[in-house]
Amino acid sequence: MRTKTLAALVGLLAALVALPAAAQTVKIGFITTTSGPQGAIGEHMKNSVELALDHLGRKVGGLDAEMIYGDDQVKPDVGKQLADEMLKKHKVHFVSGVIWSNVMLAVAPTVTSAGTFMIGTNAGPHELAGKMCHEMFFTTSWQNDQTPEAMGKYMQDQNITDVYAMAPNYAAGKDMVAGFKRYFKNKVVNEVYTPLGQQDYQTEISQLRAANPKAVFVFYPGGMGIQFLKQYAQAGLRGQIPLYSVYTVDEISLPAVKEAALGQFETRYWSPDLKNAANEKYVADFKKKYGKMPVFYGAQSYDGIMLIDSAIRAVKGDITNKKGMIAAMRRADYKSTRGPYSYNTNHFPIENFYLLKAVQMPDGEFAMQIQKTVFESHKDAYAAECPMKW
Amino acid sequence: MSWALVLEQTLNGLQFGVMLFLMAAGLTLVFGIMNLVNLAHGSLYMVGAYLAAAFAQWSGSFVLGVALALPATLVVGIAVEVIALRTLYERDHLDQVLATFGLILFFNELISIIWGRAAIYTSVPAILGGHFRILPGLPYPTYRAGIVVVGILVSVLLWGLVTRTRLGMRIRAGASNRTMVSALGVNVRLLYTLVFGLGAALAGLAGAIAGPIYAVQPGMGETILIQVFVVIVIGGIGSIRGAMVGAIVVGMADTLGRAFLKPMLATAISPPAADKAGPALASMLIYLLMAAVLFFRPEGLFPARSRS
Secondary structure, eight states: OHHHHHHHHHHHHHHHHHHHHHTOEEEEEEEEOOSSTTHHHHHHHHHHHHHHHHHTTTEETTEEEEEEEEEOTTOHHHHHHHHHHHHHTSOOSEEEEOOOHHHHHHHHHHHHHTTOEEEESSOOOHHHHTTTOOTTEEESSOOTTHHHHHHHHHHHHTTOOSEEEEEESSHHHHHHHHHHHHHOOSOEEEEEEEOTTOOOOHHHHHHHHHHOOSEEEEOOOTHHHHHHHHHHHHTTOTTTSOEEESSSSOTTTHHHHGGGGTTOEEEESOOTTOOSHHHHHHHHHHHHHHSSOOOHHHHHHHHHHHHHHHHHHHTTTOTTOHHHHHHHHHTTOSOOTTOSOEEOTTSOEEEEEEEEEEEEOTTSOEEEEEEEEEEEEEOOTTGGGOOOOO | OOHHHHHHHHHHHHHHHHHHHHHHHHHHHHHHHHOOOOTTHHHHHHHHHHHHHHHHHHHSOHHHHHHHHHHHHHHHHHHHIIIIIGGGTTSOHHHHHHHHHHHHHHHHHHHHHHHOSSOBOOOOOHHHHSEEEEETTEEEEHHHHHHHHHHHHHHHHHHHHHHHSHHHHHHHHHHHOHHHHHHTTOOHHHHHHHHHHHHHHHHHHHHHHHTTTSOBOTTHHHHHHHHHHHHHHHHOTTOHHHHHHHHHHHHHHHHHHHHHHHHHHHHHSOHHHHHHHHHHHHHHHHHHHHHHHHHHOTTOSSOOSOOO
């Protein structure tokens, strides 16, 4: 009898001890860039994370969520320090975010080797999709090459030839042109690489005009894109030589570039006008809360929190069950803003890519609109190099 | 490589050189006369760009925006000099570098707080926004041609100010021997404030006219500042003439290098190798030039005569 009471008491006590465990908090570190000229991107990402938390009632997977934000200043070393601090000091369960490929290459291995999940929400360097793939690494964005591949495919399908390609002279710039050429087999008349962060493109634009190509393909993210587009229009080339680009015109740059972007073609996996319930809710609420259009960086970051939410739900809040969460995330079982998608063996999405065009809306605003689907369920080119099998 | 293209690129080089000169003139005066290393010169350029954008939006006229930004940047410059820099003249260059670097951070944050981090866009009036034909088949952006004209005008005015007025005489004297100038009863403190304000206004003008070409954003001054330092090292510290020559040399070398180095290399070495070496060499060109000038003429091309 006494043993029974004791056992019951122990059981009760155990339940008491287990109770706080069930109401545990999940800690998520989010690394992005919130200072400097690129800070606008980080602001969109952070705002989208906060919106995701609003939509989830400030809980992730039913657990109280604690966010720790970090500013990487576009520097790989700062990104790695932030990751170390999040892992050791804050003991986070997930690290998410990261805009830049070079920062990601420093952050992801640090996080995954510590046995913590890395949920990338932008950068997709080919190393992490291939040989360096890891079971603790997932991304809600894309592999870098996929978007230019879609543009290459579209331009090839249109049988456009004599293309002039331009990109900043760094790893991602070369990857973009390589990805473009993987599907574009017609003639590329010239490839021009300009220093990263260059402001004035007049010299290159003069050379471009003298070469007189049939079309131009560029990759100029962030401020570089704004400058390039404005100068392209000022030189009188807009309307003369069609311009195709990736990651150059988005909802951050469009309000600044306005008319200078009209008629611009971009490929992308997501757009604010994509029709699905999750996206319509995200776009409407983002506009309501922050008073501007969301951008793909934000949609991916919103999805990142939703992916984590789905994984914690699948293991019923037991965040020590990492195997269970990996299995759950591989199913991509949540309402993504891009619509349903699946994960490839390297934990990169297999998703659609669309052709977008910059147009002026009836209300006078400028927006990117989906024209057609270029790729359905497009896989990246590096999954075969990834040793992970499931 | 047609002669029309060479002409167009020469114009591009001239336009870039003129922009660099507007920045370099102020920086070289401040460095030469006040012996102050002012890293925050780029911040004044940024302030000018933002003020021009704000005034243009408020008044609805681009020209009025630039015209208002000029005195406003002058006031900002004088305020910076009086509040922050005055105490630094007697300190060594490292302290000045640290303090003015702090000013860069301060201005970048201040601008982000007031205008936000996203780049803002200044539109030019329709007549300047297009392009015109310099020669048949050679269109050139009207606005850039306008920059060249403004730059040449300002250079002439500045040359007149420095060589033909009493203030200019004092500035030149200050650049040559500061101690002697103050011994002769010139109010050096006032002269310093004026020179700094003038430099700030020139940087502000550069920023204001750069706005419609570049993105107006926090940190925009730092990218151009590096090239401006190259200009004054090549031209000789403290010399307006040196700044002029240095700016044109750097503008031309950078532009022509970017345009023609790759095709020229391709005739000498294999095209793939030229693809790699061309852009790398072109972006190094102005620094190689600076190194060469430092080697053969360590004082720069036109050094201000004897500084103390």
